[in-house]
Amino acid sequence: MNVDVSTIISASAIVVIFYCLWLALSLRRNIPGGVVGRQWKVLTSLVALFAAGYLVTPFFGLLPQGLINVIVSLIFLFGAIYVAITVKLIYRIIEELSA
Numbered sequence: 112m113n114v115d116v117s118t119i120i121s122a123s124a125i126v127v128i129f130y131c132l133w134l135a136l137s138l139r140r141n142i143p144g145g146v147v148g149r150q151w152k153v154l155t156s157l158v159a160l161f162a163a164g165y166l167v168t169p170f171f172g173l174l175p176q177g178l179i180n181v182i183v184s185l186i187f188l189f190g191a192i193y194v195a196i197t198v199k200l201i202y203r204i205i206e207e208l209s210a
Contacts, residue, residue, distance in 0.1 A: 121168040128162045150200045157193045161186065 135155040142151045164186045171179050 118169065121165070124168070125162075125165045128158065128165050132158045132162050146203065147200065150196055154193065154196055154200070157189055157196075160189055161193075164189075 135158050139155060142148050167182060
């Protein structure tokens with residue numbers, strides 16, 4: 112069987128994202144409601160979305176190039192949204208701790 116570098120990287124990414132999803136779901140019960148709780152639910156949903164997107168990567172060879180471009184672009188877009196929400200949430204937490 113011929114395994115290339117991109118397959119190894121994709122498999123590693125899938126393992127890591129499912130670990131992150133497990134962490135996010137595990138932490139959910141310890142997160143209070145309000146703004147932090149709502150933001151955490153959005154972040155958890157985005158991690159689940161990434162996990163679904165990562166599961167598609169091993170099948171990229173079977174998909175049309177146009178669809179691959181859309182999937183990668185969506186992963187980038189939702190990744191940017193994830194980072195923006197995370198930074199904003201951390202900012203709010205630091206603000207609360209500093210008050």
